[in-house]
Amino acid sequence: KTASVMVWAGVSATGRTLLIFVEKGAKINTEFHLEEVLKKELKGKGNWTSQQDGAPSHKSKKVQRWCRQNLLDFIYANEWLANSPDLNVMDYSVWAILEEKACAKRHSTQPMTINPMDICQMGPPDGRFCGFKVMYTYNKETLQCDEFWFPGCTTADTNANLFIDMQSCEKLAEMCRRCKFLNVKALFYYNYYSI
Template identity: 45%
Template sequence: MVWAGISSLGRTPIVFIPTGVKINAQTYQKLVLKPIVKDLSKSMFNNEPFLFQQDGAPAHTANTTQSWLHSEIPDFISKQEWPPSSPDLNPLDFSVWSILQTKACCKSHKNLEALKRSIICAWNEIPQETMRMAVEAVPSRLRAVIKKKDGYIE
């Protein structure tokens, strides 16, 4: 499994979840939130506050994850505020993952390490302008979902 994050200002490093590791609240916090997300305010946002959004995966919505986010990330969209199954509102889902997949998987790979290298290379090749445009598309997509009365827009 692969985890990544984007903003209009930058991107996180790609996080590869080791083969065989089950993603639950504890592993998500240990492998992603604490080493990557906790320092985003410093590393990406010049110590300015930022709004953290994640999808509705069980590890993301677990009470312990929500509690950790509440104490460590001042502004995050809680599971009560975020609609379930909402790929139309997640810039990684509606834009970036498909670009990454197209770039990284355009050829076969000899092994897992080769695939990981290809993913990292492709991730770093995606222009920041693409990330910014995806993030900035969220408000208009939110309005479109509301207009459709919570229906999918794509």
Template identity: 40%
Template sequence: MVWGCITHRGRGPLVFIEEGIKINQSNYVEMLQEHLIPWAKKVFGWDDGTEEYEVEWVYQQDSAPSHKAKETQRWLRENVPDFITVLDWPPYSPDLNPLDYSILGYIKSIACTKPHESVKSLKKAIRKAWDEMPDEIVKRVMDSWLAASKRVSMQKEDILNKFLLLSCFY
């Protein structure tokens, strides 16, 4: 298993999860603390005096059990400027996760052009594809994600407005 993140500012760290490790809320939070936070402080700027990021950012993740666990949600509230909560993120929505619908396909197309004889060889090819992925691809995917997220948000707002309108009649 592998974890990575992307923003308009480029790609973040790529973390390989050891074979046989089942991701739970504790080791997921540990991985975020060890890899996401140092990277985010560097990319978005960190002011030691105010203990705040210089540039606001929002963390988005899917609805995997370790992501929506109470410990994870608490940690995110305490450690990132903002994040999309479990309640605000539609379940089973890989079409809204840029890593799922685009980046992983790109990585596979580069790293898996031929069969690998070992896990080590596969990891090396994945890391090389990730590291050499053009910034323009990441930016284009993030633009697409932002547009899709806005459409979902507008649809959600329309549904909520219709519900509120309907509830006024009862």
């Protein structure tokens, strides 16, 4: 029998969270998701719009209420676009990268000891994501364009604030410096995955 493990992670244009390893046998229900993830990892952190998928533990009334009361901004379960690759980077890109890294070598049968650094380094030593590409985004706080690494599952024309080159981003930045009307937040997406 091959070993398996469940992890939780979150990503945004500005980086990623640490992996949270879910203990074998844990049930991912409303209470677990709220107590072990949301309250510990997200409360009071980040200036982003939080997004999670439609899993029962994510869309429960209790979790939705907690998110509304404790996160700066989040996308309600009934507004989530489940089949949008550019809004679901975890499902359409990150988990595949994680699984490829974790399954590059065969692991022993249960019980399995896990060293997070051995099982998943999602990028080269400089910390950038493997399989991601350089894109640019307008930063409304600095009024500048920032380079970041983005999964290769979208193009600049699918998001008004993503650009494939600095020159295109600078055009928007210059317009916004003059008008100061653009209000863009980072989208923070998180989810569980079992490998």
